[in-house]
Amino acid sequence: MRDRRRLRAWLEQGWYGSRPSPLLQPLAWIYAAVVLLRRHAFSAGLFRARHPGVPVVIVGNLGVGGTGKTPLVLWLAAQLSRRGLRPGIVLRGYGGSRRAARLVQADDSAEQVGDEAVLLARRAGCPVAVGADRFEAAAILVQAGCGIVIADDGLQHLALKRDLSVVVVDGARGFGNGALLPAGPLREPVSRLAEADLVVLHGADLHQAVPPALQPLHMQLLPTALRHLTDDREEPQQSLQGATVHAFAGIGHPQRFFATLRALGAAPVEHARPDHHRYSAGELRRGDGRRIVMTEKDAVKCRTLAAPGEDIYYLQVAAQLPEPDAARLLDRVMAICKGN
Numbered sequence: 001m002r003d004r005r006r007l008r009a010w011l012e013q014g015w016y017g018s019r020p021s022p023l024l025q026p027l028a029w030i031y032a033a034v035v036l037l038r039r040h041a042f043s044a045g046l047f048r049a050r051h052p053g054v055p056v057v058i059v060g061n062l063g064v065g066g067t068g069k070t071p072l073v074l075w076l077a078a079q080l081s082r083r084g085l086r087p088g089i090v091l092r093g094y095g096g097s098r099r100a101a102r103l104v105q106a107d108d109s110a111e112q113v114g115d116e117a118v119l120l121a122r123r124a125g126c127p128v129a130v131g132a133d134r135f136e137a138a139a140i141l142v143q144a145g146c147g148i149v150i151a152d153d154g155l156q157h158l159a160l161k162r163d164l165s166v167v168v169v170d171g172a173r174g175f176g177n178g179a180l181l182p183a184g185p186l187r188e189p190v191s192r193l194a195e196a197d198l199v200v201l202h203g204a205d206l207h208q209a210v211p212p213a214l215q216p217l218h219m220q221l222l223p224t225a226l227r228h229l230t231d232d233r234e235e236p237q238q239s240l241q242g243a244t245v246h247a248f249a250g251i252g253h254p255q256r257f258f259a260t261l262r263a264l265g266a267a268p269v270e271h272a273r274p275d276h277h278r279y280s281a282g283e284l285r286r287g288d289g290r291r292i293v294m295t296e297k298d299a300v301k302c303r304t305l306a307a308p309g310e311d312i313y314y315l316q317v318a319a320q321l322p323e324p325d326a327a328r329l330l331d332r333v334m335a336i337c338k339g340n
Contacts, residue, residue, distance in 0.1 A: 008274050012185075015176040020183035028183035030107060035156075035180070035188060051161035052128050052138040055148045057161045057339055060155025062192060066252025067170040068202040070297075071221055072318040073152045077124050079330055080148060085142045085337065086126070088146030091153060092138045093130030095276035100218045101131025101140055110301045114151065115276055118300040120274055128154040128199040141245075148337060163336040167196040167328070169216070174207030198329060200321075217325040221317045222261055224293060229299055229312040235282070238295070241265030246286050248294040250277030250301075262316070267289045273298075281305040284312060 014021050020028065042058040059076070073089060073251075080087045089108045093104075096114035104113050104121040105129045113130050127144045131137030134157050138149045147154045154160060155167065169175075193199060193214065210216045226235045240261065247268035249257040253259045254272035261268045269290070279302050284292060292312040294302065299314035306312050321329065 001046045011182065014183075015185040020177050020179040021058075024079060025179070028125060031182070032180050032189070047159070049159055049161045050135045052135060052142050052149060054146065055144055055333075055339075056138065056151065056160065056162045057167065057333060057336075058150065058151045058154050060151070060153050060165065060169050061170075062155070062188050062190065063175075064187060064252070065185060066256075067201075068219060068221055068319065069121065069168050069169040070152055070269075071317060072166075072168060072200060072219060073150055073278035074120070074324070075319040075321070076150055076333070077126050078327070079326070080333065081092055081126060081151075083330075083334070086145055086147045087150050088127040088138075089120050089124055089127065089140030090131070090134055090141060090149055090151050091117055091120070091127050091209050092132060092134065092157075095128065095278075098130070099132040101129060101133060101136035103140060103144065104128040104130055111278070113141075115253060115297050115300050119297055121153065122300070123296075124185075126169065130144065133270045148333075163339075164200045164339070165195075166200060166309065167193060168200045168219075169193075169201055169205075169210055170219045170253060171201050171203035171205040171207070171209070172256060174209035174230055176204075189248075197331060200329075217329055218232065218322055220320050221256075221260075223315050224318045225316040226293070226313050227295075227299075227316060228306055229303060229306050229310070229314055235313060244269065244290055246290055247272060248277070248279075248283075248298055249273065249291065251275055251295055251297050257315075260268070260298055260317070261293060268293070268310045279305060 015131045025289050033071055042049055059069050079085045093114035096112050098112050104117045106122045108118055110118045117130045127141055129140045130139040135155050141149055164266045175190055199214050199216040200219050201210050202219050226237050244267045247258055250273035252275045258268045258270050294314050296314050296316050
């Protein structure tokens with residue numbers, strides 16, 4: 001486990017802190033060739049792409065790690081439900097052991113279906129399905145009565161035809177050194193951004209990663225509730241002011257979570273973990289009486305590890321878009337619904 005953490009830390013230091021490694025660049029060229037050949041194979045019909053028969057919206061990104069896709073998916077599902085539609089959410093279920101397509105229940109194990117799937121099932125208020133084959137998972141949603149499918153990630157899953165593609169970009173980290181895996185953090189080249197129907201910029205574009213000509217939408221993540229890990233009771237966020245807390249974040253960009261806690265007045269003792277990290281009970285035993293605060297994605301994996309009454313909380317966040325940007329996104333989605 002420690003060796004994997006060291007490898008991940010070494011890779012990310014290169015991805016976001018320096019030029020591409022000359023040792024890894026040849027592997028990145030091979031990866032780029034595979035990506036290009038795969039796209040051509042789907043375009044030529046050598047590989048089959050299937051459509052579930054209802055509108056499909058992909059919310060994805062170009063690189064590995066978190067950009068804010070899941071909060072945007074939750075926001076979009078809620079907005080569509082308010083407009084009388086019945087959305088369903090599909091995702092791979094990364095980190096889960098099950099590969100076969102299935103519906104997800106709020107009390108499912110994150111080890112089986114993945115942490116993001118359980119989070120979505122608890123929060124979305126609509127059906128959620130996982131599966132290595134996203135089309136099969138989408139078909140299950142259609143059978144459950146869903147009239148539109150939102151894919152959390154899956155921009156590169158070309159086997160699922162889509163009607164609208166939304167690419168989310170993390171303004172804090174941009175595209176790192178701009179190289180493809182493993183020399184950089186990208187699964188597709190930056191040029192792919194121009195092919196998206198919409199680009200959503202999460203936070204300020206510190207790296208000028210999104211050309212102004214693409215007219216990106218803007219999104220922020222705002223903390224909405226501080227809840228106890230085992231019973232979900234809400235605690236005032238003001239209770240974090242001036243408090244030194246152990247902050248756990250097993251997400252794609254842990255520093256964003258730590259910065260959120262600092263903005264709320266807390267002094268976080270940072271415990272960054274790899275994305276989709278599997279916790280042990282020992283990690284939550286700090287022994288100094290300080291409160292533990294973690295992300296909601298971590299909380300769905302840690303509920304069974306905490307003893308009742310322990311001072312462990314998670315912070316819920318929600319996506320917020322300026323009204324003109326929200327209207328623009330929803331207008332595009334409603335247009336494909338009418339078209340179908």
